[in-house]
Amino acid sequence: xxxxxxxxxxxxxxxxxxxxxxxxxxxxxxxxxxxxxxxxxxxxxxxxxxxxxxxxxxxxxxxxxxxxxxxxxxxxxxxxxxxxxxxxxxxxxxxxxxxxxxxxxxxxxxxxxxxxxxxxxxxxxxxxxxxxxxxxxxxxxxxxxxxxxxxxxxxxxxxxxxxxxxxxxxxxxxxxxxxxxxxxxxxxxxxxxxxxxxxxxxxxxxxxxxxxxxxxxxxxxxxxxxxxxxxxxxxxxxxxxxxxxxxxxxxxxxxxxxxxxxxxxxxxxxxxxxxxxxxxxxxxxxxxxxxxxxxxxxxxxxxxxxxxxxxxx
Amino acid sequence: xxxxxxxxxxxxxxxxxxxxxxxxxxxxxxxxxxxxxxxxxxxxxxxxxxxxxxxxxxxxxxxxxxxxxxxxxxxxxxxxxxxxxxxxxxxxxxxxxxxxxxxxxxxxxxxxxxxxxxxxxxxxxxxxxxxxxxxxxxxxxxxxxxxxxxxxxxxxxxxxxxxxxxxxxxxxxxxxxxxxxxxxxxxxxxxxxxxxxxxxxxxxxxxxxxxxxxxxxxxxxxxxxxxxxxxxxxxxxxxxxxxxxxxxxxxxxxxxxxxxxxxxxxxxxxxxxxxxxxxxxxxxxxxxxxxxxxxxxxxxxxxxxxxxxxxxxxxxxxxxxxxxxxxxxxxxxxxxxxxxxxxxxxxxxxxxxx
Numbered sequence: 001x002x003x004x005x006x007x008x009x010x011x012x013x014x015x016x017x018x019x020x021x022x023x024x025x026x027x028x029x030x031x032x033x034x035x036x037x038x039x040x041x042x043x044x045x046x047x048x049x050x051x052x053x054x055x056x057x058x059x060x061x062x063x064x065x066x067x068x069x070x071x072x073x074x075x076x077x078x079x080x081x082x083x084x085x086x087x088x089x090x091x092x093x094x095x096x097x098x099x100x101x102x103x104x105x106x107x108x109x110x111x112x113x114x115x116x117x118x119x120x121x122x123x124x125x126x127x128x129x130x131x132x133x134x135x136x137x138x139x140x141x142x143x144x145x146x147x148x149x150x151x152x153x154x155x156x157x158x159x160x161x162x163x164x165x166x167x168x169x170x171x172x173x174x175x176x177x178x179x180x181x182x183x184x185x186x187x188x189x190x191x192x193x194x195x196x197x198x199x200x201x202x203x204x205x206x207x208x209x210x211x212x213x214x215x216x217x218x219x220x221x222x223x224x225x226x227x228x229x230x231x232x233x234x235x236x237x238x239x240x241x242x243x244x245x246x247x248x249x250x251x252x253x254x255x256x257x258x259x260x261x262x263x264x265x266x267x268x269x270x271x272x273x274x275x276x277x278x279x280x281x282x283x284x285x286x287x288x289x290x291x292x293x294x295x296x297x298x299x300x301x302x303x304x305x306x307x308x309x310x311x312x313x
Numbered sequence: 314x315x316x317x318x319x320x321x322x323x324x325x326x327x328x329x330x331x332x333x334x335x336x337x338x339x340x341x342x343x344x345x346x347x348x349x350x351x352x353x354x355x356x357x358x359x360x361x362x363x364x365x366x367x368x369x370x371x372x373x374x375x376x377x378x379x380x381x382x383x384x385x386x387x388x389x390x391x392x393x394x395x396x397x398x399x400x401x402x403x404x405x406x407x408x409x410x411x412x413x414x415x416x417x418x419x420x421x422x423x424x425x426x427x428x429x430x431x432x433x434x435x436x437x438x439x440x441x442x443x444x445x446x447x448x449x450x451x452x453x454x455x456x457x458x459x460x461x462x463x464x465x466x467x468x469x470x471x472x473x474x475x476x477x478x479x480x481x482x483x484x485x486x487x488x489x490x491x492x493x494x495x496x497x498x499x500x501x502x503x504x505x506x507x508x509x510x511x512x513x514x515x516x517x518x519x520x521x522x523x524x525x526x527x528x529x530x531x532x533x534x535x536x537x538x539x540x541x542x543x544x545x546x547x548x549x550x551x552x553x554x555x556x557x558x559x560x561x562x563x564x565x566x567x568x569x570x571x572x573x574x575x576x577x578x579x580x581x582x583x584x585x586x587x588x589x590x591x592x593x594x595x596x597x598x599x600x601x602x603x604x605x606x607x608x609x610x611x612x613x614x615x616x617x618x619x620x621x622x623x624x625x626x627x628x629x630x631x632x633x634x635x636x637x638x639x640x641x642x643x644x645x646x647x648x649x650x651x652x653x654x655x656x657x658x659x660x661x662x663x664x665x666x667x
Contacts, residue, residue, distance in 0.1 A: 014500070015503055015504055015507050018500065018501075018503070018504030019504055019507060019508055021504075022504060022505070022508065023516070026516055026517065026520060027516070027520060030517075030520045030521065031520050031521065031522075035522075036520065039522070140648065140651055140652065140655075141644070141648060143592075143651060144592060144644050144647040144648040144651055145640070145644060145647075146596050146599045146600065146616075146619065146640070146643060146647075147596075147600060148599065148600070148603055148619050148620075148623075149619070149636075149640050152619075152622075152623065152626060152636065156626045156627075160626070160627065167627070246509070247509045247510060247511060250509045250511060250512065251511050251600065254511065254604065255600070255603070259623075269515070270604060270605075273515060273519065273604055273605050273606055274605045276519070278519065278520075281515065281516060281519055282516075284512070285508065285512045285513070285515070285516050288508075288509050288512045289507060289508045289509065289512065292507060292508070292509050293507050296507065
């Protein structure tokens with residue numbers, strides 16, 4: 001097992017190098033430095049001299065190989081530099097944002113998978129009946145709604161009508177739950193539709209296999225068949241698929257934190273976008289990718305733990 | 314990156330008649346080509362069979378009807394003439410549904426403005442009311458249809474060739490003596506897919522600037538990876554089939570095998586992937602517009618409308634019509650593409666047939 005984990009981690013290194021190459025190309029080579037500088041300084045009506053000094057200060061005038069080397073090494077050592085807009089150290093700001101972002105992200109991840117499995121199991125148990133049809137219909141409608149609608153709608157319901165929590169703001173000294181509960185619930189609801197539908201398919205694929213028929217034939221009750229036999233085997237595709245939840249969490253972090261005024265990583269990126277802060281966006285793209293790759297590795301390890309057939313060749 | 318078509322646009326601005334022709338020719342050509350392709354396709358047995366299966370599903374028929382309705386709106390917004398007096402293009406949709414600008418918010422079918430200390434009478438009747446700038450909400454909602462179709466269509470047009478060519482090459486050469494081709498392509502798509510797509514899209518639009526075309530490139534960059542992976546898998550499957558081996562034994566060239574034997578068999582995969590993907594693209598556009606890296610101001614888009622209505626529910630009286638119109642319009646088309654995609658998958662994919 002240790003062998004497998006070590007090799008899986010080593011496999012991620014070339015991918016990470018590729019990601020660094022792509023980010024460098026994207027931020028340094030896709031547009032001319034002139035255009036980027038002008039856009040970054042656009043709020044201050046820049047003179048030619050200011051633009052030239054911005055280009056120099058951000059290393060856009062160096063030869064490509066130097067740029068690549070510098071930006072790669074800095075990223076690898078987490079030296080992101082200072083924000084263009086606020087002159088704040090990026091790493092410091094990121095450290096502050098980690099706690100609320102991860103609390104929301106981790107909790108909604110666990111809750112999404114948990115509730116999706118439950119609802120999918122209910123739909124699979126009542127397969128072919130109107131319960132199943134209704135679940136599918138609701139899921140398809142739920143998938144067709146844009147994330148902002150969930151946030152605006154539930155924020156209105158929970159915070160304005162039911163008055164369960166604050167609409168805006170965050171205080172790190174107070175109890176975290178007060179600020180984080182409602183965003184987490186919204187994050188779960190928004191991600192649920194896709195997952196329920198997918199897990200239902202996984203369960204139904206297993207439900208007609210031979211071992212299930214054997215279990216039924218020897219007299220195991222239907223709920224026990226579903227929970228003990230089918231769910232156990234359906235867990236393999238479900239775990240592989242938890243990777244697909246991760247981009248949704250990143251999106252949730254961006255939008256939820258922005259709507260609720262929580263100073264996490266997502267709202268930091270949104271602020272950077274509106275301030276045209278390229279340095280911060282580059283750092284956040286790299287960090288997000290790093291987290292995602294770690295997530296991919298963890299899923300693969302979990303997958304290998306559940307399914308003894310999986311070994312890296 | 315500046316607009317690559319700018320010189321052409323400047324030249325066309327001096328030739329209004331020609332510009333009008335071109336402007337109207339493109340959407341008409343798109344419709345004609347789509348109709349021809351559909352007619353040709355339905356002659357083939359597998360597609361005729363798929364059409365028969367779809368005809369049996371009421372949900373799919375509804376979906377086609379809704380997509381057709383939105384398509385009609387988008388089409389009417391794509392044809393029109395240059396108004397020399399006002400110096401702007403006036404599409405058919407503009408001519409029919411444009412309303413006078415009011416001063417401020419007004420409720421659907423109201424006669425006075427809403428939310429002002431001293432309500433003023435309105436110049437015209439607005440079926441869905443007006444927004445904070447006094448623009449007609451119905452007109453803006455209808456305008457969004459064209460943007461949605463351009464985003465879905467253009468992005469798919471950009472992704473399909475890239476995904477097919479790279480996926481085909483990668484799958485075909487996997488495990489042969491030109492293995493490096495497969496390794497290289499697989500490496501590229503592993504790298505791209507390990508950057509969360511929303512971050513990749515944000516970065517792209519930040520660098521390229523706002524605009525419909527830029528959004529399409531950004532969405533396409535994140536999207537071809539999925540198609541490439543599916544095409545690669547399908548190619549691997551078909552490569553070992555008897556008919557391909559037979560073709561090879563008969564001396565058909567590699568090019569011939571790829572284009573004439575394997576490619577037609579990839580069509581179902583590509584069509585299902587594209588139809589199911591369009592809803593995701595329309596949703597992504599709205600999210601990007603919200604984050605400030607969208608189609609930009611002045612382009613009618615449901616994303617822009619939802620963003621503008623962000624704080625309206627918190628006000629007194631509640632200003633719900635802007636949000637409700639945009640989200641209903643969006644829900645309709647996205648739901649229709651989801652339903653059609655599902656129906657197509659059930660109808661075409663032989664693995665799902667019992």
